[in-house]
Amino acid sequence: MVKRSNSAIYITRRLPGPALKMLKGLDITLHNGKEPPTKEEILKRIAGKNAILCMLSDRIDKEIMDAAGPQLKIISSYSTGFEHIDVAEATRRGIYVTFTSDILAEATADIAFALILACARNIVSADRMVREKKWEVGWMPDLLLGHNVHGATIGIIGLGKIGSSVARRARGFGMKIMYYSRRRNEAVESELDAKYVQDLDELLAHSDFVTIHTTLNEESKHLINAKRFEKMKKTAFLINTSRGAIVSQRDLISALKSGMIAGAGLDVFEREPIEKTSPLLAMKNVVLLPHIGSADYITRSKMAEVAARSILDVLVAEKEPNPKYLVNPQAQP
Ligand code: GLV
Numbered sequence: 001m002v003k004r005s006n007s008a009i010y011i012t013r014r015l016p017g018p019a020l021k022m023l024k025g026l027d028i029t030l031h032n033g034k035e036p037p038t039k040e041e042i043l044k045r046i047a048g049k050n051a052i053l054c055m056l057s058d059r060i061d062k063e064i065m066d067a068a069g070p071q072l073k074i075i076s077s078y079s080t081g082f083e084h085i086d087v088a089e090a091t092r093r094g095i096y097v098t099f100t101s102d103i104l105a106e107a108t109a110d111i112a113f114a115l116i117l118a119c120a121r122n123i124v125s126a127d128r129m130v131r132e133k134k135w136e137v138g139w140m141p142d143l144l145l146g147h148n149v150h151g152a153t154i155g156i157i158g159l160g161k162i163g164s165s166v167a168r169r170a171r172g173f174g175m176k177i178m179y180y181s182r183r184r185n186e187a188v189e190s191e192l193d194a195k196y197v198q199d200l201d202e203l204l205a206h207s208d209f210v211t212i213h214t215t216l217n218e219e220s221k222h223l224i225n226a227k228r229f230e231k232m233k234k235t236a237f238l239i240n241t242s243r244g245a246i247v248s249q250r251d252l253i254s255a256l257k258s259g260m261i262a263g264a265g266l267d268v269f270e271r272e273p274i275e276k277t278s279p280l281l282a283m284k285n286v287v288l289l290p291h292i293g294s295a296d297y298i299t300r301s302k303m304a305e306v307a308a309r310s311i312l313d314v315l316v317a318e319k320e321p322n323p324k325y326l327v328n329p330q331a332q333p
Contacts, residue, residue, distance in 0.1 A: 011023075015053075018301065039063075046064060049072060051315055056079040062086055075090055076310045104162075105165045120152075122146045152208035178195045234259060262285060
Protein backbone atom coordinates (compact mmCIF):
# COMPACT_ATOMS: atom_id res chain seq x y z
CA MET A 1 0.00 0.00 0.00
CA VAL A 2 1.22 3.49 -0.88
CA LYS A 3 1.86 5.75 2.12
CA ARG A 4 -0.43 8.79 2.20
CA SER A 5 2.49 11.18 2.62
CA ASN A 6 3.96 9.94 -0.66
CA SER A 7 0.91 11.09 -2.58
CA ALA A 8 0.89 14.67 -3.79
CA ILE A 9 -2.37 16.27 -4.77
CA TYR A 10 -3.41 19.61 -6.15
CA ILE A 11 -6.90 20.87 -5.23
CA THR A 12 -8.06 23.80 -7.33
CA ARG A 13 -10.61 25.26 -4.89
CA ARG A 14 -11.56 25.05 -1.22
CA LEU A 15 -14.57 22.71 -1.03
CA PRO A 16 -17.50 22.47 1.34
CA GLY A 17 -17.73 19.13 3.14
CA PRO A 18 -15.27 16.49 4.26
CA ALA A 19 -12.76 16.33 1.36
CA LEU A 20 -9.81 17.90 3.17
CA LYS A 21 -10.35 15.78 6.27
CA MET A 22 -10.55 12.62 4.16
CA LEU A 23 -7.34 13.49 2.35
CA LYS A 24 -5.47 14.31 5.57
CA GLY A 25 -1.93 13.03 5.51
CA LEU A 26 -1.56 13.45 1.74
CA ASP A 27 0.78 16.14 0.53
CA ILE A 28 -1.89 18.72 -0.41
CA THR A 29 -1.45 21.91 -2.41
CA LEU A 30 -4.65 23.91 -2.20
CA HIS A 31 -5.61 26.87 -4.35
CA ASN A 32 -7.30 29.01 -1.76
CA GLY A 33 -8.57 31.84 -3.96
CA LYS A 34 -12.17 32.73 -4.73
CA GLU A 35 -11.39 32.83 -8.46
CA PRO A 36 -10.31 29.65 -10.25
CA PRO A 37 -6.56 29.28 -10.74
CA THR A 38 -5.26 30.55 -14.07
CA LYS A 39 -3.88 28.05 -16.55
CA GLU A 40 -0.34 29.26 -15.75
CA GLU A 41 -0.97 28.61 -12.10
CA ILE A 42 -2.28 25.09 -12.73
CA LEU A 43 0.74 24.37 -14.97
CA LYS A 44 3.06 25.46 -12.19
CA ARG A 45 1.30 23.75 -9.30
CA ILE A 46 0.54 20.44 -10.93
CA ALA A 47 4.17 19.51 -11.64
CA GLY A 48 5.02 16.30 -9.81
CA LYS A 49 1.52 15.68 -8.46
CA ASN A 50 -0.15 12.27 -8.39
CA ALA A 51 -3.68 13.65 -8.43
CA ILE A 52 -5.64 16.74 -9.22
CA LEU A 53 -9.03 17.49 -7.74
CA CYS A 54 -10.46 19.97 -10.21
CA MET A 55 -13.67 21.88 -10.90
CA LEU A 56 -15.70 22.30 -14.08
CA SER A 57 -14.10 25.72 -14.45
CA ASP A 58 -10.60 24.21 -14.87
CA ARG A 59 -9.70 23.11 -18.39
CA ILE A 60 -7.53 20.01 -18.06
CA ASP A 61 -5.82 19.41 -21.37
CA LYS A 62 -2.74 17.72 -22.79
CA GLU A 63 -0.50 20.64 -21.83
CA ILE A 64 -1.53 20.29 -18.21
CA MET A 65 -1.02 16.53 -18.25
CA ASP A 66 2.45 17.11 -19.75
CA ALA A 67 3.26 19.62 -17.04
CA ALA A 68 2.10 17.18 -14.36
CA GLY A 69 4.45 14.43 -15.49
CA PRO A 70 4.02 10.66 -15.75
CA GLN A 71 3.24 10.13 -12.07
CA LEU A 72 -0.20 11.80 -12.46
CA LYS A 73 -2.63 8.96 -11.83
CA ILE A 74 -6.02 10.57 -11.41
CA ILE A 75 -8.03 13.61 -12.42
CA SER A 76 -10.95 13.75 -10.03
CA SER A 77 -13.54 16.30 -11.05
CA TYR A 78 -15.86 17.86 -8.52
CA SER A 79 -18.63 17.87 -11.12
CA THR A 80 -20.99 15.69 -13.06
CA GLY A 81 -20.08 17.16 -16.44
CA PHE A 82 -16.56 16.36 -17.64
CA GLU A 83 -16.34 18.16 -20.97
CA HIS A 84 -13.62 20.38 -19.46
CA ILE A 85 -11.25 17.39 -19.38
CA ASP A 86 -9.50 15.86 -22.38
CA VAL A 87 -10.64 12.34 -21.44
CA ALA A 88 -9.19 10.71 -24.58
CA GLU A 89 -5.74 12.10 -23.76
CA ALA A 90 -6.01 11.00 -20.13
CA THR A 91 -7.06 7.51 -21.20
CA ARG A 92 -4.12 7.26 -23.59
CA ARG A 93 -1.82 7.99 -20.65
CA GLY A 94 -3.60 5.57 -18.28
CA ILE A 95 -4.82 8.44 -16.09
CA TYR A 96 -8.14 7.77 -14.33
CA VAL A 97 -10.80 10.42 -14.81
CA THR A 98 -13.51 10.39 -12.18
CA PHE A 99 -16.60 12.52 -11.68
CA THR A 100 -19.43 12.92 -9.20
CA SER A 101 -21.90 11.05 -11.40
CA ASP A 102 -25.55 11.46 -10.52
CA ILE A 103 -25.03 12.66 -6.93
CA LEU A 104 -26.47 16.03 -7.95
CA ALA A 105 -29.51 14.72 -9.85
CA GLU A 106 -32.14 15.63 -7.25
CA ALA A 107 -30.59 19.03 -6.47
CA THR A 108 -30.44 19.93 -10.17
CA ALA A 109 -34.01 18.75 -10.73
CA ASP A 110 -35.05 21.04 -7.86
CA ILE A 111 -33.40 24.02 -9.57
CA ALA A 112 -34.97 23.14 -12.93
CA PHE A 113 -38.34 23.15 -11.21
CA ALA A 114 -37.58 26.36 -9.37
CA LEU A 115 -36.93 27.94 -12.78
CA ILE A 116 -40.12 26.50 -14.25
CA LEU A 117 -42.19 27.94 -11.41
CA ALA A 118 -40.30 31.24 -11.38
CA CYS A 119 -40.83 31.72 -15.13
CA ALA A 120 -44.44 30.59 -15.20
CA ARG A 121 -45.63 32.57 -12.18
CA ASN A 122 -43.46 35.72 -12.42
CA ILE A 123 -41.84 35.02 -9.06
CA VAL A 124 -38.78 37.20 -9.63
CA SER A 125 -40.61 40.21 -11.05
CA ALA A 126 -43.20 39.95 -8.28
CA ASP A 127 -40.50 40.00 -5.61
CA ARG A 128 -38.81 42.94 -7.33
CA MET A 129 -42.07 44.86 -7.53
CA VAL A 130 -42.68 44.51 -3.79
CA ARG A 131 -39.11 45.46 -2.83
CA GLU A 132 -39.10 48.44 -5.16
CA LYS A 133 -42.21 49.68 -3.34
CA LYS A 134 -44.24 49.47 -6.55
CA TRP A 135 -47.02 47.38 -4.99
CA GLU A 136 -49.48 50.17 -4.69
CA VAL A 137 -52.93 48.53 -4.81
CA GLY A 138 -53.61 45.52 -2.56
CA TRP A 139 -55.12 42.49 -4.24
CA MET A 140 -55.84 42.98 -7.94
CA PRO A 141 -57.75 40.72 -10.34
CA ASP A 142 -55.10 40.95 -13.06
CA LEU A 143 -51.86 41.57 -11.22
CA LEU A 144 -48.90 39.60 -12.61
CA LEU A 145 -50.94 36.91 -14.31
CA GLY A 146 -48.83 33.93 -15.26
CA HIS A 147 -49.10 30.54 -16.89
CA ASN A 148 -50.31 27.19 -15.59
CA VAL A 149 -47.74 24.67 -14.51
CA HIS A 150 -50.27 21.98 -13.57
CA GLY A 151 -51.85 20.52 -16.65
CA ALA A 152 -49.11 21.96 -18.91
CA THR A 153 -46.84 19.79 -21.04
CA ILE A 154 -43.20 19.47 -20.11
CA GLY A 155 -40.74 18.38 -22.81
CA ILE A 156 -37.62 16.84 -21.33
CA ILE A 157 -34.53 16.62 -23.51
CA GLY A 158 -32.41 13.81 -22.07
CA LEU A 159 -34.04 11.33 -19.72
CA GLY A 160 -31.02 10.26 -17.68
CA LYS A 161 -30.90 10.52 -13.91
CA ILE A 162 -31.54 14.29 -13.79
CA GLY A 163 -34.21 14.21 -16.53
CA SER A 164 -36.01 11.38 -14.70
CA SER A 165 -35.90 13.31 -11.43
CA VAL A 166 -37.44 16.29 -13.24
CA ALA A 167 -40.10 13.98 -14.71
CA ARG A 168 -40.99 12.75 -11.22
CA ARG A 169 -41.49 16.31 -10.02
CA ALA A 170 -43.55 17.09 -13.14
CA ARG A 171 -45.79 14.14 -12.36
CA GLY A 172 -46.35 15.50 -8.87
CA PHE A 173 -47.36 18.82 -10.42
CA GLY A 174 -49.91 17.10 -12.66
CA MET A 175 -48.04 17.88 -15.88
CA LYS A 176 -48.10 15.89 -19.10
CA ILE A 177 -44.64 14.51 -19.78
CA MET A 178 -42.90 14.11 -23.14
CA TYR A 179 -39.27 13.24 -23.58
CA TYR A 180 -36.62 12.98 -26.25
CA SER A 181 -33.54 10.96 -25.42
CA ARG A 182 -30.80 8.90 -26.97
CA ARG A 183 -31.99 5.94 -24.96
CA ARG A 184 -35.63 5.08 -24.44
CA ASN A 185 -36.48 4.62 -20.77
CA GLU A 186 -39.50 2.34 -20.62
CA ALA A 187 -39.41 2.06 -16.83
CA VAL A 188 -39.85 5.82 -16.46
CA GLU A 189 -42.47 5.82 -19.23
CA SER A 190 -44.71 3.42 -17.38
CA GLU A 191 -43.97 4.82 -13.91
CA LEU A 192 -44.78 8.41 -14.90
CA ASP A 193 -46.92 8.04 -17.99
CA ALA A 194 -44.20 9.78 -20.03
CA LYS A 195 -44.41 9.83 -23.80
CA TYR A 196 -41.27 9.14 -25.79
CA VAL A 197 -40.80 11.04 -29.06
CA GLN A 198 -38.21 10.18 -31.66
CA ASP A 199 -38.26 13.59 -33.21
CA LEU A 200 -37.01 16.57 -31.21
CA ASP A 201 -39.13 18.94 -33.29
CA GLU A 202 -42.26 17.08 -32.21
CA LEU A 203 -41.32 17.62 -28.57
CA LEU A 204 -40.64 21.31 -29.21
CA ALA A 205 -43.96 21.80 -30.99
CA HIS A 206 -46.02 20.38 -28.12
CA SER A 207 -44.23 21.52 -24.97
CA ASP A 208 -45.12 24.44 -22.73
CA PHE A 209 -41.81 24.02 -20.91
CA VAL A 210 -38.78 22.59 -22.68
CA THR A 211 -36.11 21.55 -20.19
CA ILE A 212 -32.59 20.43 -21.11
CA HIS A 213 -30.90 17.55 -19.31
CA THR A 214 -28.49 16.17 -21.85
CA THR A 215 -24.70 16.34 -21.73
CA LEU A 216 -22.64 18.73 -23.82
CA ASN A 217 -20.69 17.10 -26.62
CA GLU A 218 -20.03 17.66 -30.33
CA GLU A 219 -23.53 16.49 -31.19
CA SER A 220 -25.42 18.50 -28.61
CA LYS A 221 -23.54 21.80 -29.09
CA HIS A 222 -26.14 24.38 -30.21
CA LEU A 223 -28.76 21.64 -30.42
CA ILE A 224 -31.25 24.39 -29.64
CA ASN A 225 -30.80 27.06 -32.29
CA ALA A 226 -32.86 29.43 -34.46
CA LYS A 227 -34.45 26.56 -36.39
CA ARG A 228 -35.51 24.84 -33.19
CA PHE A 229 -36.93 28.01 -31.68
CA GLU A 230 -39.13 28.32 -34.77
CA LYS A 231 -40.65 24.96 -33.84
CA MET A 232 -41.54 25.99 -30.28
CA LYS A 233 -44.84 27.44 -29.13
CA LYS A 234 -44.88 31.22 -28.74
CA THR A 235 -46.11 30.66 -25.18
CA ALA A 236 -43.35 28.20 -24.28
CA PHE A 237 -40.44 28.61 -21.87
CA LEU A 238 -36.96 27.18 -22.30
CA ILE A 239 -35.26 25.93 -19.13
CA ASN A 240 -31.55 25.12 -19.15
CA THR A 241 -29.71 23.71 -16.13
CA SER A 242 -27.29 21.56 -18.14
CA ARG A 243 -24.62 23.40 -20.13
CA GLY A 244 -24.92 26.81 -21.76
CA ALA A 245 -23.46 25.77 -25.10
CA ILE A 246 -26.29 23.30 -25.79
CA VAL A 247 -28.28 26.42 -26.66
CA SER A 248 -27.09 29.01 -29.16
CA GLN A 249 -27.26 32.02 -26.84
CA ARG A 250 -27.32 34.43 -29.78
CA ASP A 251 -30.34 32.64 -31.28
CA LEU A 252 -32.01 32.47 -27.87
CA ILE A 253 -31.68 36.24 -27.47
CA SER A 254 -33.26 36.79 -30.91
CA ALA A 255 -36.07 34.33 -30.12
CA LEU A 256 -36.79 36.12 -26.84
CA LYS A 257 -36.65 39.58 -28.46
CA SER A 258 -38.94 38.65 -31.32
CA GLY A 259 -41.47 36.88 -29.12
CA MET A 260 -40.81 33.54 -30.78
CA ILE A 261 -40.91 32.02 -27.28
CA ALA A 262 -42.35 33.43 -24.04
CA GLY A 263 -39.28 33.29 -21.86
CA ALA A 264 -36.37 31.33 -20.46
CA GLY A 265 -35.01 30.14 -17.14
CA LEU A 266 -31.26 29.72 -17.28
CA ASP A 267 -28.74 28.43 -14.76
CA VAL A 268 -25.99 28.01 -17.36
CA PHE A 269 -24.51 30.19 -20.11
CA GLU A 270 -22.12 29.95 -23.01
CA ARG A 271 -19.71 32.13 -21.03
CA GLU A 272 -19.66 32.00 -17.24
CA PRO A 273 -19.91 34.41 -15.63
CA ILE A 274 -22.27 35.89 -18.21
CA GLU A 275 -20.85 38.92 -20.07
CA LYS A 276 -21.80 42.19 -18.33
CA THR A 277 -23.02 43.45 -21.72
CA SER A 278 -25.32 40.49 -22.45
CA PRO A 279 -28.79 41.60 -23.63
CA LEU A 280 -30.22 38.83 -21.43
CA LEU A 281 -29.49 40.97 -18.37
CA ALA A 282 -31.98 43.61 -19.47
CA MET A 283 -34.79 41.22 -20.43
CA LYS A 284 -37.88 40.90 -18.28
CA ASN A 285 -38.93 37.50 -19.61
CA VAL A 286 -35.90 35.59 -18.32
CA VAL A 287 -34.85 34.27 -14.93
CA LEU A 288 -31.07 34.03 -14.60
CA LEU A 289 -29.11 32.04 -12.03
CA PRO A 290 -25.32 31.79 -11.56
CA HIS A 291 -24.87 28.02 -12.21
CA ILE A 292 -26.17 26.80 -8.84
CA GLY A 293 -27.88 23.57 -9.94
CA SER A 294 -26.07 21.41 -7.40
CA ALA A 295 -25.61 24.13 -4.80
CA ASP A 296 -27.26 22.77 -1.69
CA TYR A 297 -25.22 21.97 1.41
CA ILE A 298 -25.79 18.23 1.38
CA THR A 299 -25.22 17.73 -2.34
CA ARG A 300 -22.04 19.79 -2.51
CA SER A 301 -20.71 18.02 0.56
CA LYS A 302 -21.48 14.59 -0.92
CA MET A 303 -19.81 15.63 -4.17
CA ALA A 304 -16.69 16.55 -2.17
CA GLU A 305 -16.76 13.20 -0.43
CA VAL A 306 -17.07 11.33 -3.73
CA ALA A 307 -14.27 13.35 -5.35
CA ALA A 308 -11.93 12.71 -2.41
CA ARG A 309 -12.90 9.02 -2.19
CA SER A 310 -11.98 8.53 -5.87
CA ILE A 311 -8.52 9.93 -5.17
CA LEU A 312 -8.01 7.64 -2.18
CA ASP A 313 -9.30 4.67 -4.19
CA VAL A 314 -6.62 5.28 -6.79
CA LEU A 315 -3.65 6.56 -4.77
CA VAL A 316 -3.99 4.65 -1.54
CA ALA A 317 -5.49 1.46 -2.95
CA GLU A 318 -4.56 -1.95 -1.58
CA LYS A 319 -5.05 -3.63 -4.93
CA GLU A 320 -5.75 -2.59 -8.51
CA PRO A 321 -7.57 0.78 -8.30
CA ASN A 322 -11.24 0.58 -9.09
CA PRO A 323 -12.87 3.95 -8.35
CA LYS A 324 -16.65 3.82 -8.33
CA TYR A 325 -17.37 6.85 -10.52
CA LEU A 326 -14.90 6.27 -13.32
CA VAL A 327 -15.42 8.06 -16.64
CA ASN A 328 -12.79 6.05 -18.54
CA PRO A 329 -12.62 2.36 -17.56
CA GLN A 330 -10.31 1.98 -20.60
CA ALA A 331 -7.60 3.67 -18.54
CA GLN A 332 -7.43 0.63 -16.27
CA PRO A 333 -4.55 -1.70 -17.04
C1 GLV B 1 -22.46 21.02 -12.63
O1 GLV B 1 -22.85 21.64 -13.58
C2 GLV B 1 -21.72 19.81 -12.71
O2 GLV B 1 -21.45 19.30 -13.80
O3 GLV B 1 -21.36 19.30 -11.63
